[in-house]
Amino acid sequence: MALGPRLDLRQSQSLVMTPQLQQAIKLLALSNLEIETFIAEALENNPLLDAGELSQERGENDAAGDTALSEPTSDELMLRGAGEADAPLDIDPTALDRDRDTGDWSAQASLAPGEEGPGIEERGDDEPTLAEHLEAQIGTATRDPQCAFIARHLVGQLDEAGYLTVPLREVAQNLDVPLAVVEKALALVQSLDPTGVGARSLSECLALQAKEADRYDPCMARLLDNLDLVARGSFSQLKRLCSVDDEDLADMLSELRSYDPKPGLSFGGTDRAPVVPDILVSKGKDEGWDIALNQATLPRLIVNRGYYVELRGGCTDKAAKSWLGEKLADANWLVKALDQRQKTILKVAAEILKQQDGFFRRGVSELKPLTLRTVAEAIEMHESTVSRVTSNKYLHCDRGTFELKYFFTSGVSSADGESAVSAEAVKAQIRTLVDAEDPKAILSDDKLVELLKERGFDLARRTVAKYREAIGIGSSVQRRRQKKLARVA
DSSP, rough: OOOOOOOOOOOOOOOOOOOHHHHHHHHHHHHHHHHHHHHHHHHHHOTEEEETTTTTOHHHHHHHBBBSSSSSHHHHHHTTTTTOSSSSSSSOTOOOOOOOOOOOOOOOOOOOOSSSOOOTOOOOOOOOHHHHHHHHHHHHHHOOOOHHHHHHHHHTTOOOOOOOOOOOHHHHHHHHOOHHHHHHHHHHHTTSSSSSTSSHHHHHHHHHHHHTEEEEOOOHHHTTTTTHHHTTTOOOHHHHHHHHHHHHHHHHHHHHHHOOSSSGGGSSSSOOOOOOOOOEEOOOOOTOOEEOOOOOOOEEEEEEEEHHHHHHHHSSSSSHHHHHHHHHHHHHHHHHHHHHHHHHHHHHHHHHHHTHHHHHHGGGGGGOOOHHHHHHHHHHHOOOHHHHHHTEEEEEEETEHHHHHHHGOEEEEBBSSOOOHHHHHHHHHHHHHHTTSSSSBBOOHHHHHHHHTTTBBBOHHHHHHHHHTTTTOOOHHHHHEEEHHHOOO
């Protein structure tokens, strides 16, 4: 069969993401502060863009020669509760249908403040540092002022992982106290939560955790003294040193892997920037609420038409005219994309408020299970669009400041088997029960399971333990020891 060149015509369809679409998707995932940085860069690169004042009226802009888009702004559209959205900023790979705005996006609910506010794990700017967490425990752990002072000094010498890198003898010399007193203060620091802080080496850190778990026997001590052999995988030599068989060694290594080699990293080691909300929710008329973007961190862009006309009059060659035309197209597109971004964010936020009506009325105990798909179907957008909108964005309301992801929680079956409750609601119930427990009758995980079942939550013991640990509540043994120290102090 002879081979030869030939020409063929083929027709096909494919979905192509243009650079502008890729940029629009990126804008949707940015927070207001990141958008502010992006706009600052755009103002430097495009001479036709100007930062419009939020208080300026459109008539003032026209008088100055700066003309914004002729269509209403997103704020005006949302205040009217109507308006057609432009093409979506994200595309469903399985369908090319255009997204449409829903008719009535607003929801009626009361935002009366409740007793339950966001927990410490939901408030990024309220989380304590490792030093603050440890110093808060020292006052209840000892009544010796000298020991407490030296312990606080040692806490200040810990690195971010919780290790003490300064020799005790040097500390004793600097404070002009006996070495035994410093060792006593170190023992106090090492008794604090989280277990393992104050260690001077990895083996000491793991040994402290093994003692806490009541697994520190002579075999485990020899294993911890030979961590270099564990790293090299010299298991035969370890079995001889520890005088154990294969099963015992495997159990010891499994226990070792469950320990935290850097316990201090679970706390912030440096000061964090305060969380700046992207969406503001305030009480409105008729027992509803008003939703708005935080304009303090969101400058408004306008296209300087007057400057464009002036530059166009000075363009004499084709290349200059082409460059100016590209800059005008980029400026128009960017203003339009930012306006569409605002509309999309407000639509998603309004639907979250509608879905989590109980939370805003009565608090976290009424938080319902919610998925991205539920919101996406309600506002007729793709799930990936909702995911990008809720990334790195915070909502501020009367109850506090919450990340938008906070409102999307998994469901836990209720005791009646007919409904589901949010995992966050379960965590709130566990916190309430632990806070109210009698110091002389600390609640075990099994008892928590019984009490939660009485309140309508059907959970397994391991699930209760997982949620308890997730909100930073120690085991019954740890809580009993802490409350005992508090009573002694």
